[in-house]
Amino acid sequence: xxxxxxxxxxxxxxxxxxxxxxxxxxxxxxxxxxxxxxxxxxxxxxxxxxxxxxxxxxxxxxxxxxxxxxxxxxxxxxxxxxxxxxxxxxxxxxxxxxxxxxxxxxxxxxxxxxxxxxxxxxxxxxxxxxxxxxxxxxxxxxxxxxxxxxxxxxxxxxxxxxxxxxxxxxxxxxxxxxxxxxxx
Numbered sequence: 001x002x003x004x005x006x007x008x009x010x011x012x013x014x015x016x017x018x019x020x021x022x023x024x025x026x027x028x029x030x031x032x033x034x035x036x037x038x039x040x041x042x043x044x045x046x047x048x049x050x051x052x053x054x055x056x057x058x059x060x061x062x063x064x065x066x067x068x069x070x071x072x073x074x075x076x077x078x079x080x081x082x083x084x085x086x087x088x089x090x091x092x093x094x095x096x097x098x099x100x101x102x103x104x105x106x107x108x109x110x111x112x113x114x115x116x117x118x119x120x121x122x123x124x125x126x127x128x129x130x131x132x133x134x135x136x137x138x139x140x141x142x143x144x145x146x147x148x149x150x151x152x153x154x155x156x157x158x159x160x161x162x163x164x165x166x167x168x169x170x171x172x173x174x175x176x177x178x179x180x181x182x183x184x
Contacts, residue, residue: 003043008036012051025052026062030069039070067120075103075111075118077156080135083121086128091144095132096121098146102153116156 002009012032015025029052033044040063049056063069079099083092096119100106103117111118127133130142136152 002047003041004033004036004047008032009047009051012048016052022052023054023058026054026059027066030059030063034069038076039073041071067122072109073111073115074109076116077118077137079103079117079119079152080122080125081119082123082125082127082131082133084124084128087132090131092132094146095134095144095149098149099153102149114157117153 004012012025012029015029016022019025026048029048030040030045033048034040037044042060045059045063046056049059052059063071081087081092081096081099083096087095099119103112103119105112105118108120109118122135125133125135125140127140127142130140132144133140133142134144135141137156141148141152
């Protein structure tokens with residue numbers, strides 16, 4: 001019996017045609033598998049390798065190298081909190097402390113008792129001008145405060161239609177262009 005759905009396996013088999021090198025399809029394939037299962041199991045990685053006609057050791061090597069792949073269960077809603085310099089200077093430590101209390105965990109990677117939440121501290125999300133920031137449900141959350149953390153957590157504890165389907169990856173909002181004239 002297959003760990004991954006037949007529909008997903010067909011989607012994975014079609015990926016190599018989109019890339020100049022078939023191995024380039026490994027990360028998108030693992031991402032699809034993780035999206036379906038919530039984390040990557042050894043059986044799922046083997047099925048990805050078979051679908052892509054690659055060595056299972058190579059696929060597992062990719063999955064274990066990149067921190068965006070999870071080999072253990074994670075919360076349905078995972079906070080990726082930036083703790084790099086800009087975010088730390090603007091209160092990321094306080095945001096992490098508040099988040100741990102709000103979701104009821106003590107350390108990164110721990111899953112809340114209700115299975116809804118987990119968090120991870122990340123090095124950078126590339127949105128320093130909006131610090132402190134996190135990524136949650138494929139969206140950037142910017143200019144975080146303790147109150148915003150509480151709102152984000154409480155909003156996800158309520159059953160909502162918008163949570164039934166994943167949101168597309170979005171870039172952080174753009175600041176308006178400067179209106180100063182260039183000299184020259």
